[in-house]
Amino acid sequence: xxxxxxxxxxxxxxxxxxxxxxxxxxxxxxxxxxxxxxxxxxxxxxxxxxxxxxxxxxxxxxxxxxxxxxxxxxxxxxxxxxxxxxxxxxxxxxxxxxxxxxxxxxxxxxxxxxxxxxxxxxxxxxxxxxxxxxxxxxxxxxxxxxxxxxxxxxxxxxxxxxxxxxxxxxxxxxxxxxxxxxxxxxxxxxxxxxxxxxxxxxxxxxxxxxxxxxxxxxxxxxxxxxxxxxxxxxxxxxxxxxxxxxxxxxxxxxxxxxxxxxxxxxxxxxxxxxxxxxxxxxxxxxxxxxxxxxxxxxxxxxxxxxxxxxxxxxxxxxxxxxxxxxxxxxxxxxxxxxxxxxxxxxxxxxxxxxxxxxxxxxxxxxxxxxxxxxx
Amino acid sequence: xxxxxxxxxxxxxxxxxxxxxxxxxxxxxxxxxxxxxxxxxxxxxxxxxxxxxxxxxxxxxxxxxxxxxxxxxxxxxxxxxxxxxxxxxxxxxxxxxxxxxxxxxxxxxxxxxxxxxxxxxxxxxxxxxxxxxxxxxxxxxxxxxxxxxxxxxxxxxxxxxxxxxxxxxxxxxxxxxxxxxxxxxxxxxxxxxxxxxxxxxxxxxxxxxxxxxxxxxxxxxxxxxxxxxxxxxxxxxxxxxxxxxxxxxxxxxxxxxxxxxxxxxxxxxx
Numbered sequence: 001x002x003x004x005x006x007x008x009x010x011x012x013x014x015x016x017x018x019x020x021x022x023x024x025x026x027x028x029x030x031x032x033x034x035x036x037x038x039x040x041x042x043x044x045x046x047x048x049x050x051x052x053x054x055x056x057x058x059x060x061x062x063x064x065x066x067x068x069x070x071x072x073x074x075x076x077x078x079x080x081x082x083x084x085x086x087x088x089x090x091x092x093x094x095x096x097x098x099x100x101x102x103x104x105x106x107x108x109x110x111x112x113x114x115x116x117x118x119x120x121x122x123x124x125x126x127x128x129x130x131x132x133x134x135x136x137x138x139x140x141x142x143x144x145x146x147x148x149x150x151x152x153x154x155x156x157x158x159x160x161x162x163x164x165x166x167x168x169x170x171x172x173x174x175x176x177x178x179x180x181x182x183x184x185x186x187x188x189x190x191x192x193x194x195x196x197x198x199x200x201x202x203x204x205x206x207x208x209x210x211x212x213x214x215x216x217x218x219x220x221x222x223x224x225x226x227x228x229x230x231x232x233x234x235x236x237x238x239x240x241x242x243x244x245x246x247x248x249x250x251x252x253x254x255x256x257x258x259x260x261x262x263x264x265x266x267x268x269x270x271x272x273x274x275x276x277x278x279x280x281x282x283x284x285x286x287x288x289x290x291x292x293x294x295x296x297x298x299x300x301x302x303x304x305x306x307x308x309x310x311x312x313x314x315x316x317x318x319x320x321x322x323x324x325x326x327x328x329x330x331x332x333x334x335x336x337x338x339x340x341x342x343x344x345x346x347x348x349x350x351x352x353x354x355x356x357x358x359x360x361x362x363x364x365x366x367x368x369x370x371x372x373x374x375x
Numbered sequence: 376x377x378x379x380x381x382x383x384x385x386x387x388x389x390x391x392x393x394x395x396x397x398x399x400x401x402x403x404x405x406x407x408x409x410x411x412x413x414x415x416x417x418x419x420x421x422x423x424x425x426x427x428x429x430x431x432x433x434x435x436x437x438x439x440x441x442x443x444x445x446x447x448x449x450x451x452x453x454x455x456x457x458x459x460x461x462x463x464x465x466x467x468x469x470x471x472x473x474x475x476x477x478x479x480x481x482x483x484x485x486x487x488x489x490x491x492x493x494x495x496x497x498x499x500x501x502x503x504x505x506x507x508x509x510x511x512x513x514x515x516x517x518x519x520x521x522x523x524x525x526x527x528x529x530x531x532x533x534x535x536x537x538x539x540x541x542x543x544x545x546x547x548x549x550x551x552x553x554x555x556x557x558x559x560x561x562x563x564x565x566x567x568x569x570x571x572x573x574x575x576x577x578x579x580x581x582x583x584x585x586x587x588x589x590x591x592x593x594x595x596x597x598x599x600x601x602x603x604x605x606x607x608x609x610x611x612x613x614x615x616x617x618x619x620x621x622x623x624x625x626x627x628x629x630x631x632x633x634x635x636x637x638x639x640x641x642x643x644x645x
Contacts, residue, residue, distance in 0.1 A: 039490065163509055170500050174486045177552075180453045180479040181504030182471075228536040230491050 003254045015140075016253060022142040022150055023245030023264060026203050029154040031219030031241025032161070033199045035234045036192050038220040039172045044099060045084070045193075047213035048106040049200045052083025054113025054209050057134050058120060067130065069146055069205050076134075077201045083109050084197055110209070137208030137261035139249060150202050157195050161234075168192060169230055207261035218268035219244065225279035244268035301366055303336045304345060308363035311355045318360075320352035405467070406431040406560050406591040407452065412461030414444070414451050421447045423615045425461070429593060429608075431559075434586040436596040436605070436622075439612035440635050445595040446482065448612060449562045453479055465560065475505060478558035480549050482565050488538045494548050495533040498523055501555030523551040528577060543574030550578060560591045567598065579605050602626060 010016050037045055053076035060075025061067065083105050090101035117131060133141065161168065170178045171188045179185050196216070203212050223236035248264030277285050303326070310325065311317045326332045337353070340346040345359030355363070407429040414422040422444040429435060437445045450456040452463050454470055465473035478501070501523070502516040512520075524530045527547040532540060540548065546566055553561055563582075567575050582592050582605070596602065602609055602622060609626050611617035611634040618630045 039487075041487070166503055166506070166511060167508065169492075170503055173490050173492065173497070173500070174481065176450070176455045176481055176485065177479060177500070178503075179455050180474070180477070182474045183503075183508075224491065228491050228493065233491050 022147045024242045025150045027241030027245030028238040030215040031237035034216035034220035035237045044102045046216035048102040050212035051106045052109035053080040058116035080197045139206045139260035214265040222271040222275040225275035318354045320354040404431040433608040435608035437610045443613040476559040478553040478556040480553045480563040498551045501552040523554040527551045543570040563594045
């Protein structure tokens, strides 16, 4: 199947439609909530939560023996929440910094989860196969009920976000101040964190424990590059996330044997790289262009004002001087001189240069301006 | 040279300028009363048994060396930090019942200024407290925010992304956000830190205007030389409260030495 076939099939083929819808919704909700995680400088939180969910999946299987995704994800949710609030506890109750707490919980829970998985695999029970799909995700196993679950959680999340938008925003910006206004910051914090955990748990089946944090961070990081408004950022992150889901699914479906989760993550990363380079205000490319342009302008102005100082000492402002004299001046280049000639500020006569009336005037203004700035 | 010499040299005058009038009228009513307040991080007390009475209508500086607990005192009064003992009352009632009377200007460095928002939006946050949960700010709130921006001279920058403001402008935005709250008591944590002379004058003029309007203003302050010029009351703090009262009565060598000790020399160097 090629990409074209995929897009013609996506509306008619049941499996394709389910998977595509699932990944799109997942991308949207993780992008949305990821914005909050990124702005709270809790980028690693997503990674810790997803890893913390693994033992929950294994335990849910051991206890119930069931393998349907709802049971297992419920286990993941519980252990994800336990891990998250454990992290919060470590940060508030001890001297450990948040990165230490995150790293600690992440490896502890993941290690325990892997231990349980290997234990399960040694069991003489044929039912055990397939649990490892939660490590890297397997979008192909998505069924309609999974998508419904995603849609419902996303809907609730959207409603809560719209209701508490003002509270979310002020808590993200200035938590102490929020407290002095009389808001229960702990409640807002728990609300945001719980939704982040929910979104991550929803994605485990599709993208997997290991890569899930990228779904949270990549769309948000990309969106931040394009806007200076929180609302737009959250919206863009949702769009980027949804598109990553759709494109990722399309690419993986059209190339046999490419697993969907990693492809989605790579597509999301492409959004990030593109945004970091091409964003007009924050992107590397335009920043570099502005930098070069500023430097050129400055060299141009400096050379002109240097000439002005020399010309000033003569009665006749267009008195010719040797070009050699300019070599004493740091920052002088032939290119700058040519530019000055092009602009008709300077005329050249062999190895001599002289300022024109226009050049003198411009330099005088320039000089006054610079002078004023230094005052 | 010992520290006492430095102190005398850097503070040539303890006299209060003639233009300075201490507002005695408000001294009758207590705006803030702090009783036996003790705050500790783990085992080390940061504030020890603080009793503090702040009369209504004063412009008060809290001074003390680094680590004296100045910011901590404000944060404990505002309930941002939990004290291990003590109580705070605002106009005779517990603080949590009087929140609407109190506004807070945190240290500028306490937030991430690269947050995706504009100046007007930050100032609007000052209205969130009176709005309460869920309700969104409307026309009335926007008008109040614009007026506050005007007061601090930042109206032309209302749509500027906050990371593109200078340090002094950011400080003014924080001040405007507190002004929007239209409180009776203002707590400010080092509002003069890292601002240029123009902004410093602009800010102190606003503080003096607040006092003139009968408000109480409490400021954590670092520059001892400007205390007599800017403030009419002062509190010396170094884990314990050393002294509190009108600047003309208690801003003297004795209290400065008691507060700063040999550390004094270090803390005047900025």
